[in-house]
Amino acid sequence: MSGDSAGRHLISLQDLGDDELRTLLEGSLRAKAEATRGGLEGRTAGMLFFRGSLRTRTSFEAAVHQLGGHGLNLNAATDFWELEARSGSVMDGRAPEHIRDAAEVLSRYLDVLAIRPALEGQSWETDRRDASIRAWAEHARVPVINMESALWHPLQALADMMTVYETLGEFRGRRLAIVWTHSPTPASSAVVHSLLTSAVRLGMEVRIAHPRGYDLDGEVLGCARDMAERSGAAIEIGTSREEAAAGAHVIYARSWQSLEDHGNPTLAASRRARTGEWIVDEALLARGDEARLMHAGPVRRNLEATDEVLDGPRSMIYEQAENRLHSQKALLASLLGN
Incomplete structure (x- = not known):
């Protein structure tokens, strides 16, 4: 993850350099050994779930809380609607909003976006493109973390x-x-x-x-x-x-x-x-x-x-x-x- 925080997305672990990955693993062991608390005071993390979750949602929300931040959990079934991912599309279908607009708006409220995107489920060639999570990363001005797409679960x-x-x-x-x-x-x-x-x-x-x-x-x-x-x-x-x-x-x-x-x-x-x-x-x-x-x-x-x-x-x-x-x-x- 290089550059400023707005460009430091994690779609797969290939987004980390070799040294970064090793450093992150060392930091993970240290966080466990020291029961790390604090460091994210005043920061807000948004979690968007287009599919269900138990471990991912609970562990991520607990991590934010233990570091002193505030987590907002949004569930597609109750809190928001289907979003369009394709650029240049004529939006006459089911989606009333484009990811471009949702990402820009949420970037003004949040410090990080963690997303479990929906899968179209029609063909592997379509789903493997991970179009939704990549659209969020393209348009968000805060870091985007992939909480399991079709291709990756970093x-x-x-x-x-x-x-x-x-x-x-x-x-x-x-x-x-x-x-x-x-x-x-x-x-x-x-x-x-x-x-x-x-x-x-x-x-x-x-x-x-x-x-x-x-x-x-x-x-x-x-x-x-x-x-x-x-x-x-x-x-x-x-x-x-x-x-x-x-x-x-x-x-x-x-x-x-x-x-x-x-x-x-x-x-x-x-x-x-x-x-x-x-x-x-x-x-x-x-x-x-x-x-x-x-x-x-x-x-x-x-x-x-x-x-x-x-x-x-x-x-x-x-x-x-x-x-x-x-x-x-x-x-x-x-x-x-x-």
């Missing part, structure tokens, strides 16, 4: 990397297995995209196991391979669950939608019906090198992962969730602190 990845760093002490030479898990309501691929690119950038060896038809975004994979080449990391994709877990220091369980079936719930349900065996259990965890379990949540118990591993001594799911608070405090202090 706040989750920041907490994930903090959790790995806190637990393992270093990234280089550590092995991360990302294992797809079965769920009747799979999440978007944004968490895994951000996790993969952040992990290889920091030097981790990453293996990804998923059923046929659940490939990640091709451009994101290309970006991750380029990062791995620069950092000396490694990526293996398409391994079995057992191969991915073998020797892993962290097993990250996550369900994500098939991009091939994006926007087609009938085909998506048919594909998922053939994946019921994709679960993380003790036998899989035991294949790792004293592997820790991570999951961004919410988790469907005994479907994505068993109670035994979720509640076991190597589970980090609650630390991972707690670290959303501390890493977001470090981010806010970096963006807005004096």
Whole structure:
């Protein structure tokens, strides 16, 4: 994040330089160790949710409050309306206001905007453009933070990397297995995209196991391979669950939608019906090198992962969730602190 605060948007963690990312992770650990308070007195953060949230909203609002700022939460279902993102459009459709105008107005009230944009859900080629969050960043005169778009979830990845760093002490030479898990309501691929690119950038060896038809975004994979080449990391994709877990220091369980079936719930349900065996259990965890379990949540118990591993001594799911608070405090202090 370079330039003055008005231009320091966080759409993905690629908006941070390598040194900035490392500094932010160190600041996250320090915020946790010192239970940091204050620093944002007189500042106001606006949170706009076009989709539901539990951890993101609560942890972000708590972070603002603990730093002495004031958080305003706006929900699309009750507090405002659909917004147009396309430049030059003739607004004769459902949206009564353009993001250009909403961003300009809110910039005059707020010091930072954190947004979870809506997804059109019609095609992956459309949703992957992240047109809405990028329009907010283009037109806002205050920092814009992405709270999960179709392509990226930088706040989750920041907490994930903090959790790995806190637990393992270093990234280089550590092995991360990302294992797809079965769920009747799979999440978007944004968490895994951000996790993969952040992990290889920091030097981790990453293996990804998923059923046929659940490939990640091709451009994101290309970006991750380029990062791995620069950092000396490694990526293996398409391994079995057992191969991915073998020797892993962290097993990250996550369900994500098939991009091939994006926007087609009938085909998506048919594909998922053939994946019921994709679960993380003790036998899989035991294949790792004293592997820790991570999951961004919410988790469907005994479907994505068993109670035994979720509640076991190597589970980090609650630390991972707690670290959303501390890493977001470090981010806010970096963006807005004096």
